[in-house]
Amino acid sequence: MQSNENSLDYDFDLTPIFRPKSTVIIGLSSRNPDHPGNAMFSKNLIEMKTKTYGITPRANEIDGHKVYQSLDKLPEVPDLAVVAVSARHTLQVIKEIAEFGVKGAVIIGGGFAEIGKEGKKKQDELVKFCIDKGMPFIGPNCIGVYSPPIVDTFFLPSERLVKPKQGNVAVISQSGGVLIDQFFINCKERDIGISTAVSIGNKAMVNEAMLLKYFEKDPNTDVIAFYLEGFHPGDGRKFCETARLSRKDVVVYSGGISSAGKIAAGSHTGSLAADGSIMKGAYKQFSVINPTTEQYLTNTLKTYSMLANPFRKYSTMSIHRDKIAVLSVSGGHGVICADIMDKYGLKLTKFTDKQKEDISFLLNPVASRIAGLNNPIDITGSGTDDDIVNILEYLLNAPNVEMIFTLLVPQVPQLSMRLGRSIMQIGNKYRKPIIAYVPWTPKYDLIRDALEMHYIPCGHTIEETVEMGTALILKGEGGIRKKMSTL
Amino acid sequence: MQSNENSLDYDFDLTPIFRPKSTVIIGLSSRNPDHPGNAMFSKNLIEMKTKTYGITPRANEIDGHKVYQSLDKLPEVPDLAVVAVSARHTLQVIKEIAEFGVKGAVIIGGGFAEIGKEGKKKQDELVKFCIDKGMPFIGPNCIGVYSPPIVDTFFLPSERLVKPKQGNVAVISQSGGVLIDQFFINCKERDIGISTAVSIGNKAMVNEAMLLKYFEKDPNTDVIAFYLEGFHPGDGRKFCETARLSRKDVVVYSGGISSAGKIAAGSHTGSLAADGSIMKGAYKQFSVINPTTEQYLTNTLKTYSMLANPFRKYSTMSIHRDKIAVLSVSGGHGVICADIMDKYGLKLTKFTDKQKEDISFLLNPVASRIAGLNNPIDITGSGTDDDIVNILEYLLNAPNVEMIFTLLVPQVPQLSMRLGRSIMQIGNKYRKPIIAYVPWTPKYDLIRDALEMHYIPCGHTIEETVEMGTALILKGEGGIRKKMSTL
Numbered sequence A, B: 001m002q003s004n005e006n007s008l009d010y011d012f013d014l015t016p017i018f019r020p021k022s023t024v025i026i027g028l029s030s031r032n033p034d035h036p037g038n039a040m041f042s043k044n045l046i047e048m049k050t051k052t053y054g055i056t057p058r059a060n061e062i063d064g065h066k067v068y069q070s071l072d073k074l075p076e077v078p079d080l081a082v083v084a085v086s087a088r089h090t091l092q093v094i095k096e097i098a099e100f101g102v103k104g105a106v107i108i109g110g111g112f113a114e115i116g117k118e119g120k121k122k123q124d125e126l127v128k129f130c131i132d133k134g135m136p137f138i139g140p141n142c143i144g145v146y147s148p149p150i151v152d153t154f155f156l157p158s159e160r161l162v163k164p165k166q167g168n169v170a171v172i173s174q175s176g177g178v179l180i181d182q183f184f185i186n187c188k189e190r191d192i193g194i195s196t197a198v199s200i201g202n203k204a205m206v207n208e209a210m211l212l213k214y215f216e217k218d219p220n221t222d223v224i225a226f227y228l229e230g231f232h233p234g235d236g237r238k239f240c241e242t243a244r245l246s247r248k249d250v251v252v253y254s255g256g257i258s259s260a261g262k263i264a265a266g267s268h269t270g271s272l273a274a275d276g277s278i279m280k281g282a283y284k285q286f287s288v289i290n291p292t293t294e295q296y297l298t299n300t301l302k303t304y305s306m307l308a309n310p311f312r313k314y315s316t317m318s319i320h321r322d323k324i325a326v327l328s329v330s331g332g333h334g335v336i337c338a339d340i341m342d343k344y345g346l347k348l349t350k351f352t353d354k355q356k357e358d359i360s361f362l363l364n365p366v367a368s369r370i371a372g373l374n375n376p377i378d379i380t381g382s383g384t385d386d387d388i389v390n391i392l393e394y395l396l397n398a399p400n401v402e403m404i405f406t407l408l409v410p411q412v413p414q415l416s417m418r419l420g421r422s423i424m425q426i427g428n429k430y431r432k433p434i435i436a437y438v439p440w441t442p443k444y445d446l447i448r449d450a451l452e453m454h455y456i457p458c459g460h461t462i463e464e465t466v467e468m469g470t471a472l473i474l475k476g477e478g479g480i481r482k483k484m485s486t487l
Helices: A002-009 A036-046 A087-100 A117-133 A176-189 A208-217 A235-245 A259-269 A276-285 A294-307 A331-343 A353-362 A365-370 A385-397 A419-427 A442-452 A462-485 B002-009 B036-047 B087-100 B117-133 B176-189 B208-217 B235-245 B259-269 B276-285 B294-307 B331-343 B353-362 B365-370 B385-397 B419-427 B442-452 B462-485
Strands: A022-026 A051-055 A080-083 A104-107 A144-147 A166-173 A194-199 A223-228 A249-254 A324-328 A403-407 A434-437 B022-026 B051-055 B080-083 B104-107 B144-147 B166-173 B194-199 B223-228 B249-254 B324-328 B403-407 B434-437
Touching: A022 A036, A022 A087, A036 A051, A080 A087, A087 A104, A087 A117, A166 A176, A166 A208, A166 A294, A176 A194, A176 A223, A176 A294, A176 B331, A194 A208, A208 A223, A208 A235, A223 A294, A235 A276, A249 A276, A249 A294, A259 B331, A294 A462, A294 B462, A324 A331, A324 A385, A331 A403, A331 A462, A331 B176, A331 B259, A353 A385, A385 A403, A385 A419, A403 A462, A419 A434, A419 A442, A434 A462, A462 B294, B022 B036, B022 B087, B036 B051, B080 B087, B087 B104, B087 B117, B166 B176, B166 B208, B166 B294, B176 B194, B176 B223, B176 B294, B194 B208, B208 B223, B208 B235, B223 B294, B235 B276, B249 B276, B249 B294, B294 B462, B324 B331, B324 B385, B331 B403, B331 B462, B353 B385, B385 B403, B385 B419, B403 B462, B419 B434, B419 B442, B434 B462
Parallel strands: A022 A051, A022 A080, A080 A104, A166 A194, A166 A223, A223 A249, A324 A403, A403 A434, B022 B051, B022 B080, B080 B104, B166 B194, B166 B223, B223 B249, B324 B403, B403 B434
Antiparallel strands: A144 A194, B144 B194
């Protein structure tokens, strides 16, 4: 698509789309209260802060609220128009709003490139017109933007959604379903905050690189996360080049990486899925983090989101993959951690005999007799809070340790509920990351919360803990690449 | 170790250990209320149903309950003795209880083979004596047995634990920590019931194969799950041969599969970890299911536990890996599912043009216009309960479909909270498995519960759903191998 190959040269202002002072919803139904247009109208009117108008030729009011029959009846020119009419009427509506002076649009409806040649032609006409007019649009075939507390074009009733808190992660997805489900639910469940969420659908005009540029400048965003099934020709390279220059964390979860997935992606958004292994290599080269599972994605976002706090200076440190210590109160946990670290390409640092002796002296007499002093250190179920804190401080000072995984099993009798606070207090004294494992039961939230409120990430499983540590290492490695590439 | 290599030839009755009429705890402290012996004494006395005696030379009562100074003062001979004294006193205590007529023991303490030569010698003496006397023991270096509602030797205070419901999965672990943490918490969280849990520690006498034989006969157990870091010489083969003959599902989660993990396992339980790839091959050959992650383990146990219900006759069916249909209301979910299926070696069945046309006719008019009719089927956010149920019934009758993954995203406006019940009602009419994905928020428990209460497993993520399906396929394939091996 010609227009897309050049779209990056246009520098459209997306602010009217994400922070509109006023919004008009075009396409409401006087009969179907669940029509997407109606859902968006009442949602923005009542739940969000954008001034909201509705347009339908067939009614004066919807749900008791005044609506207008046509654009020219509106008391002002809205910044944003959300177009919820069928594909065959869309171009006409787009022409009218551009004429009226609207600054940006979200096109919800399907029936464009994703259904074949005929739809592709309609889509190309839209793009050509909007580039000429300088009016950017998101979509078509999407659910649009969620930009709290301003605007929300997700036409799904709010009570059906699980909404994460406001925070510092921008989420951009080629699938509206994945956005409201995997991203929203995992972020809510793991307490990751979202700055803005964008469903880009066919991304006919506003593409990945344009959004990357926008969120690069957004002061509320530290991490920019994508779900992508492929790129339009030329867009992959532009995306990677833009990502390389970004000072923020850029994370992509890829769909359509298998041949079966690629076929499915083709019929989903009409986009040609890029070859999985080529994009994987490109992401690595251009410092785009590319977690391979939904779980790994969530843990990566959580780690980057937390470590964006300026207190955690080590978030830009380079951590060597073979300088990791593991401290556990259960031998089995240490064994499993060592296996998982191997899978993620991390290595246990080797303690010297002197270090093992030192660690032994730090332990209570019972634990000292039965503890395993190799790495992973297994202080056994006889371990105490003091044992853990003292060994942690020792490791935080050890020159051959650059990151510590501490596997807490508070089930053992002598650990107290102050353990999280004690670890946090010692951790705060040093510029070296600790990542914790705390069993995922509310029973141990007192420990987990003390750690996480001070930006020490906690995995729900040992694998999650290792994923968090790996994400931190990748960030450091990427940072070095970024620095090198700008020399 | 000579004794271990022959241990399988002895056919000890383990019933006194798992279903003791009465139990004696040996080794209580008059000073430390958190001593393991004291914890076990009060736990069994108050929380469990075994009649419980405590022995300590230094007190007449502990926590207000009568205790005895020596064995000969007891009013009866207990079935089970739990030995919580130090390594150097253990053999003497074992001799006394054997003499007194106790039928089985659990040896809690460490300081045996796991600490080296000296400890290994002590352990060998114990084994030799107990084989001669015909008195089996679990351990040493373990937390013993949890056999609700009878007996619980896990010396950790109950309030620190998360206890799963009673059910049909027996859990045997070489790590007490992994048992009470990963197994207990995941089973509780995913509503998997446990029949018995055993921490085998150094498994000096009672080994994996003996436990397999015991649980094979246990009417409360349908699934037998292990966490293992390695085998004593000769025991791996015996275990596999016993598993091959088992009519129950045998699942092993392996620790110490990497070289770093193997070293850690060596210092943890003093057992030589078997070569990871050799055991992996052996497990496959002998129909032992060997999930590679904690998450996959949990989903495997959940699937087998649910499908042990006689209503779900397809649990022994052979399902072809390339005869799977995916039905989704979100295109992105279908793409991700296709990718994950590829990773697990599953393939999407190909629909004929006739089938696609049939499916299209089953859809409501709006969905019919925009739906993706390849496999995965994407009925889009315009889909309804009827669409899903009608297509499911069509697929349940399709000869080229042997299993269906249905990816439910109840966030979309037209799906109702009756959806789970509707799917379950149609699913119950056919002998073909449906595995569902339902987002992991309590908001959608009404849907999830309708499915799971009728033994249709639901994953919390798409990957979990695929893992459940893969586990079901592996079970069928294993069943065929088992049948073949007995011909």
